[in-house]
Amino acid sequence: MNINTLRDDTPGTKNVIHFNNAGASLMPKNVSESVINYLREESLYGGYETADKNRDSINKAYSSIAEFINARPNEIALLENATAAWNMAFFSIDFSDGDRILTSISEYASNFISYLRLQEKADVNLEIIPNDEHGQTSVSSLKKMMDKNVKLISITHIPTNSGLVNPVEKIGDITQEYDCFYLVDACQSIGQYPVDVQKIGCDMLSATGRKYLRGPRGTGFLYTKKDQIENLIPPFIDLHAAEWSSKQKYELRNDARRFENWEMNYAGIMGLQTAVEYASDIGINQIWKRITKLAEKLRWELAKLPRVSVHDIGEIKGGIITFTIDSISSREIKNHLSGKGINVSTSSKSSTLLDMEERNLSNLVRASIHYYNTLTEIDQFIRVVKKIADR
Ligand SMILES: Cc1ncc(COP(=O)(O)O)c(C=O)c1O
Numbered sequence: 571m572n573i574n575t576l577r578d579d580t581p582g583t584k585n586v587i588h589f590n591n592a593g594a595s596l597m598p599k600n601v602s603e604s605v606i607n608y609l610r611e612e613s614l615y616g617g618y619e620t621a622d623k624n625r626d627s628i629n630k631a632y633s634s635i636a637e638f639i640n641a642r643p644n645e646i647a648l649l650e651n652a653t654a655a656w657n658m659a660f661f662s663i664d665f666s667d668g669d670r671i672l673t674s675i676s677e678y679a680s681n682f683i684s685y686l687r688l689q690e691k692a693d694v695n696l697e698i699i700p701n702d703e704h705g706q707t708s709v710s711s712l713k714k715m716m717d718k719n720v721k722l723i724s725i726t727h728i729p730t731n732s733g734l735v736n737p738v739e740k741i742g743d744i745t746q747e748y749d750c751f752y753l754v755d756a757c758q759s760i761g762q763y764p765v766d767v768q769k770i771g772c773d774m775l776s777a778t779g780r781k782y783l784r785g786p787r788g789t790g791f792l793y794t795k796k797d798q799i800e801n802l803i804p805p806f807i808d809l810h811a812a813e814w815s816s817k818q819k820y821e822l823r824n825d826a827r828r829f830e831n832w833e834m835n836y837a838g839i840m841g842l843q844t845a846v847e848y849a850s851d852i853g854i855n856q857i858w859k860r861i862t863k864l865a866e867k868l869r870w871e872l873a874k875l876p877r878v879s880v881h882d883i884g885e886i887k888g889g890i891i892t893f894t895i896d897s898i899s900s901r902e903i904k905n906h907l908s909g910k911g912i913n914v915s916t917s918s919k920s921s922t923l924l925d926m927e928e929r930n931l932s933n934l935v936r937a938s939i940h941y942y943n944t945l946t947e948i949d950q951f952i953r954v955v956k957k958i959a960d961r
Pocket of ligand 1: 678728755
């Protein structure tokens with residue numbers, strides 16, 4: 571990996587130390603250019619006409635994403651973000667009274683709100699799988715919780731706030747023995763970790779474009795395993811998802827595009843496609859290796875600072891590093907770092923309520939690094955955090 575070249579490809583690295591990749595990464599130049607070029611073409615020649623002309627490139631997004639996660643193009647649906655993708659999958663399941671949903675402690679707020687919403691309509695049991703001694707979803711506890719009433723196992727792969735990488739592949743081994751759906755929220759893992767839907771063994775997987783994939787905002791996708799597509803009826807169906815065939819009937823598509831809408835942000839899709847190809851060219855294993863190396867260094871250096879506590883958990887940790895400084899609010903730390911040209915974000919209790927309550931945490935600073943960050947940037951970051959802590 572030639573970091574200098576990759577940084578040259580990323581104009582933003584000249585302006586800021588960007589440790590907010592779990593929020594939205596800096597886009598490579600070719601990603602932003604593909605969005606801008608497409609928009610320009612639309613403005614000059616017309617939106618529908620430009621889509622017709624670029625149909626092959628648009629379709630390439632499906633095959634590039636499929637290849638990236640070891641799926642088939644007809645198992646991919648393009649949506650506007652991870653939440654839309656996740657909700658499409660979740661609300662396509664035909665839940666019945668008495669069904670059980672098993673989920674992780676580190677579940678993201680939007681997913682959990684959807685469980686609660688479903689419970690207002692159906693008598694389903696929502697159960698939380700305990701964590702193991704490392705703080706990740708316990709595979710052995712899950713094994714004991716399984717029975718024929720489990721309709722869905724829903725796991726966040728890399729949570730928004732704790733460094734943790736959940737053992738989704740081992741969880742997948744368990745789900746294979748049961749007639750249930752397995753949904754993975756890969757919002758923070760796509761582009762960071764080698765996500766392989768065959769190895770995970772999931773039925774559905776939701777992802778976003780703007781985070782570790784380095785795509786444009788307002789892009790995302792849903793993977794649905796071919797054999798399960800027919801068993802999932804989308805909560806909203808438009809004339810792209812289905813054909814209106816008679817006064818009484820419509821025919822749903824038999825591929826994953828039944829989860830899409832007709833109208834789409836094609837410029838965003840062009841950017842997403844470019845971002846996926848860019849990550850593929852670098853190599854996701856290389857990306858993961860460098861992220862974990864940089865993250866380990868950052869955690870190690872932060873933990874040495876007085877008044878600073880690192881709050882990450884999990885046997886395997888990724889590029890999201892969370893910390894607090896005694897008696898200084900996360901917002902204050904974020905603002906101070908921002909004044910020094912360093913981007914981080916904060917993670918609130920309500921984003922991952924169960925996890926934060928279990929660990930008695932209220933607000934964290936989240937520094938999320940990517941492969942294009944450097945050891946020099948980490949040193950600079952540590953110097954600034956030390957100064958804040960020394961005040
Ligand atoms: C784990 C996780 N899931 C889902 C989401 C929602 O993603 P999006 O904003 O693309 O809908 C986030 C966003 O931060 C997240 O961290």
